[in-house]
Amino acid sequence: MRLKTLQQLQITRSQFLRPYTRFPVNRIAVEPSAALSPVVPYVGKTGFTPTDSFYKHVSHETVQIDAAHWHLHVSGLVSQPSNFSLDTMQAMSAVEMPCTLTSITSQPNNLLIGHALWKGVPFKALLDQVGLRSEAQYAQFRSVNGYATYLPIDALEDAVLAYAMNGESLPAEQGYPARLIVPGVYDYKMPKWIQSMELVAAPSSGHYESRGWSAEGNVQTTSALFTPRLREVVNGKVLFSGMAFAGTRTISSIELSIDDGEWMPVPFTAAERGAWTRWQIEWQPHAPGDYVVKVRATDSEGFTQPDSLTLPLFPNGSSAIHAVVFRVSM
Structure with a gap:
C-alpha cells in the first residue's frame, strides 16, 4: 500500500x-519556512551546535591544561618519534571538517549529540612527519588524565587532531589544547586532552573496551x-x-x-x-x-x-x- x-x-x-x-x-x-530553522540548544543560526550548548560528559572532570607546557608525543612504530607543541600544530597546514559527534550512551530521552566545525591537523599529516613503519596497524591514544583508547590506522583516514571548534579555540570542556575527531565513531574513540599517540602492531585495551563496550565504536x-x-x-x-x-x-x-x-x-x-x-x-x-x-x-x-x-x-x-x-x- x-x-x-x-x-x-x-x-x-x-x-x-x-x-x-x-x-x-x-x-x-x-511560521512557514522553506529553510531549516535554528533549534535551541542543538542547532544555531550557523547550522552548527553552539559551542556552549554542545553536550558534555559528567563521568570525568574537565582537565585544565597550560598549552605552554603541553605537547603531543608520537612514538612507537615510526621512523622518527616526535613531539608536537600547539604552536607547531597550528603552524602546519590545517583543515576544517564539519562532523557530528555522539555518545554511545545517547538515547532518545537523553540525547547526547552535536554537530560542529572542527579545525586542526589531519592525522595523515602527522604520520608523514614521523614516518609510519609498515608493521604498524593501530594507533593507541592516551589523554592527560590517563584515558586510553585505540583505532585501526585504516579507520583514521579522515581523522583530525582538532585545536579549534566553531571558529574558536577548543574549550577546556571539549579537550583543549587538542582532541581527536574521527567521522563515524562514538566519542569515546575520540579522546580529549590528548597527550600521546603510539603506533603499534596490536593495541592494548582501552577504558571503554576493557569494560566490554564495542572495540570498533561504530555509530x-x-x-x-x-x-x-x-x-x-x-x-x-x-x-x-x-x-x-x-x-x-x-x-x-x-x-x-x-x-x-x-x-x-x-x-x-x-x-x-x-x-x-x-x-x-x-x-x-x-x-x-x-x-x-x-x-x-x-x-x-x-x-x-x-x-x-x-x-x-x-x-x-x-x-x-x-x-x-x-x-x-x-
Missing part, C-alpha cells in the same frame, strides 16, 4: 480527547525529534523537525508516525559524510488534543530502526526510536 504524505494524513478523533492534564510547557508560534543508526518538545503545547500548525544520523553511512529515508499510524516519508536533503541529516516539515492537525509522534530512519545499508522505544545501549549503542507526546491547542 502506498504511504501517505503528512499533507495527505487524515485522523479521526472520535476517541482522541483524553483527560486534559495540564503540564508545565512552552508555547511556540509556527548506530539513530534519529530524533527536535520539535515539538515533550509535553509542549502548539497553537495550530505543528513544525516537526529533527535529525537522523548513521555515522559515515548515508541516510536513505526518514519517516514519521502519528498516534501509531502508518509510517510516512519525510523529505530531506542528504548530508555530507560524517554529518547528521536535518529535516523539518509542517503539519496541520484536524482537531485539538494530545498526539504522539515517532521518527525512524533507514541507512544506506538498508537498516531501519526497529519500532521500539527501549533497546540496550551495551555494548554497541542504541538504535531505539524517539517518540514525543505534545498537545495541540486550536
Whole structure:
C-alpha cells in the first residue's frame, strides 16, 4: 500500500480527547519556512551546535591544561618519534571538517549529540612527519588524565587532531589544547586532552573496551525529534523537525508516525559524510488534543530502526526510536 504524505494524513478523533492534564510547557508560534530553522540548544543560526550548548560528559572532570607546557608525543612504530607543541600544530597546514559527534550512551530521552566545525591537523599529516613503519596497524591514544583508547590506522583516514571548534579555540570542556575527531565513531574513540599517540602492531585495551563496550565504536543508526518538545503545547500548525544520523553511512529515508499510524516519508536533503541529516516539515492537525509522534530512519545499508522505544545501549549503542507526546491547542 502506498504511504501517505503528512499533507495527505487524515485522523479521526472520535476517541482522541483524553483527560486534559495540564503540564508545565512552552508555547511556540509556527511560521512557514522553506529553510531549516535554528533549534535551541542543538542547532544555531550557523547550522552548527553552539559551542556552549554542545553536550558534555559528567563521568570525568574537565582537565585544565597550560598549552605552554603541553605537547603531543608520537612514538612507537615510526621512523622518527616526535613531539608536537600547539604552536607547531597550528603552524602546519590545517583543515576544517564539519562532523557530528555522539555518545554511545545517547538515547532518545537523553540525547547526547552535536554537530560542529572542527579545525586542526589531519592525522595523515602527522604520520608523514614521523614516518609510519609498515608493521604498524593501530594507533593507541592516551589523554592527560590517563584515558586510553585505540583505532585501526585504516579507520583514521579522515581523522583530525582538532585545536579549534566553531571558529574558536577548543574549550577546556571539549579537550583543549587538542582532541581527536574521527567521522563515524562514538566519542569515546575520540579522546580529549590528548597527550600521546603510539603506533603499534596490536593495541592494548582501552577504558571503554576493557569494560566490554564495542572495540570498533561504530555509530548506530539513530534519529530524533527536535520539535515539538515533550509535553509542549502548539497553537495550530505543528513544525516537526529533527535529525537522523548513521555515522559515515548515508541516510536513505526518514519517516514519521502519528498516534501509531502508518509510517510516512519525510523529505530531506542528504548530508555530507560524517554529518547528521536535518529535516523539518509542517503539519496541520484536524482537531485539538494530545498526539504522539515517532521518527525512524533507514541507512544506506538498508537498516531501519526497529519500532521500539527501549533497546540496550551495551555494548554497541542504541538504535531505539524517539517518540514525543505534545498537545495541540486550536
